[in-house]
Amino acid sequence: MIQTLNPATGEALSTYPCLDAAALDAALTQATRAQAGWARQSFADRAAAVNRLAELLEAEAPALARQMALEMGKPLAQGEAEARKSALVCRFYAERAEAWLADEAVTVDSGSATVAHAPLGVILGIMPWNYPLWQVLRFAAPTLMAGNTVVLKHAPNVTGTALALAALFDRAGLGEGRYTPLVIDLDATARVIADPRVQAVSLTGSVRAGRAVAAAAGQALKKCVLELGGSDAYVVLDDADIERAAAACVSARFVNGGQSCIAAKRWIVTAAARPAFEAAVVARLAAETVGDPLNPATTIGPMARHDLRDELHRQVEASRAAGARVVMGGVCPDGPGSFYPVTLLTDVGPGAPAWDDELFGPVASLIEVADADAALKVANGTPYGLGGAVFSADALLAERFARQLRSGAVGINRGVVSDPRLPFGGIGHSGYGRELSRHGLLEFVNVRALMRA
CATH class of the missing domain: 3.40.309.10 (Aldehyde Dehydrogenase; Chain A, domain 2)
Known part of the structure; x- marks a missing residue:
């Protein structure tokens, strides 16, 4: 059971049951089945759903901002700005994914060759509480546009925000296994990483969490992208x-x-x-x-x-x-x-x-x-x-x-911000891999060489 608290008052907000083993298995099965159909959808169809999500994020920005204020203390104006920025990243990838993932012809000594991009499958996102919309969307928007499906484990103290966001995915036509929130604890998270139905992992979190996720993903021979701490x-x-x-x-x-x-x-x-x-x-x-x-x-x-x-x-x-x-x-x-x-x-x-x-x-x-x-x-x-x-x-x-x-x-002569047009990520204890820009889109695809006689 997860309980959320209001950090401004210390008062309890809500309690949420964690998924039991059977429910978690069903969620992963649904995400796996949905991925095959989602990958067959045209880029135009995928973009239409992701653009609908952008519209909903903007329309529901005040309600989302209030939920974030109650759960993690973000001032209202900053919460609404986060919702709008999350809508922006949805539209960014809806517009560009098809061109960025198009086949690339390559000149070879004999015959012909093509570099193609295929989705990996079900991708697990493990996201933090500090930007409970933006961190999710900058991972989920490109991952979905690439033809993957997403299962998302959010920080426990923003569970209400996580479920409110998941409801918008549903309304946009991205539910039924395309995007699935997982209300689970750390032990269950480790089992999800190890599950053969999950192909890769993206984590934004602490160095301690990064070490744990990298070790678990490495044991399962799965790619992971880590965006960790900083001391800028x-x-x-x-x-x-x-x-x-x-x-x-x-x-x-x-x-x-x-x-x-x-x-x-x-x-x-x-x-x-x-x-x-x-x-x-x-x-x-x-x-x-x-x-x-x-x-x-x-x-x-x-x-x-x-x-x-x-x-x-x-x-x-x-x-x-x-x-x-x-x-x-x-x-x-x-x-x-x-x-x-x-x-x-x-x-x-x-x-x-x-x-x-x-x-x-x-x-x-x-x-x-x-x-x-x-x-x-x-x-x-x-x-x-x-x-x-x-x-x-x-x-x-x-x-x-x-x-x-x-x-x-x-x-x-200016500060640094995360911008969809630019790659985002670090080195050393700040992690590895990149989010945003074309670099982020390519993290969770199979870059495949096709060679012809």
Whole structure:
């Protein structure tokens, strides 16, 4: 049995029964049978269903936003924006999948050859709570357009959102095994990965979860795509436009209450730029409003779970003990809910969690360095490699610096966002494989060579 809680109040919302073994087996059987028919559907038919889903996501955006606010604390405006962005990725793949998966003629020494793309079958998605619509759709839209069917295990604390989303898939004509939500626990998830009816796995989650899923998929000799944590470095060099850099750093760190894998978790600032930059970000942070996510004035809601709030505070306290200075915030509020204040740590050094680890919440870490060379060393001194950014008025220096950052994406005088037109993913402890763009579409297809005499 799964129980969801309101992170703003701590009150119980709903309970949901987990699928028993027979129901789970039936769901996988239905997804397998549906896949054969779905793969035979034309791209136009698939696109029509995925476009209907986009229309429903837009129409139901207010209701979906409210559900997310209740279950994981996302402010309403951000929830509605997430629903609209999810509709965008549906339309993106509905429009492009046929051309991107078309046969490719290849010149060979004799005869002829073609590269063809065929669906793999049933694909398991294991998705997190922080973007409970977007994370699902950026995986499911291309996977479905490629002719696969999807079974989806969502994070337990957003089960209501998961089922509301599944109802939209049904209304769009993507139910009956094409898209199937699985309300299951971790033990059952391992059995699904091992099940021969499932051909591949996509996970967005923690490094710990990534290791477990990769091990299980490897044991079953199945492909997996992993999008894991990040400790993104946003580097501000001597000649940066301070206001531009401050705006980008604050936005990239505190969006979704700082609960984002690609948040700007480390602000690495040269000594020359630090005074002006610190003043600029403090002024911007003072304008953030932490509160009830159902209040339109709120910019930062509660953290998604109480245990996550407690772990974040432990990291802040450990960073303080290691020499970091708390400029603002850093105190757990009294009262119900999982709220945490907007917090800025400066003078962060090695050995502090704010330097070494991923902080998942509304806490920014400012690290001062001497110059660009020192900044690059610190930026790359992490096992993560998801995103990053560099700010400099020298376009050539910024470009050169960006190309040396160990990450899957880099912003130059801007922050990094996930965009359907660009590949998204990381290296190192941030995972492997790519989502979005044509690269994401090709992750779950059989790229097959056909050779003729």
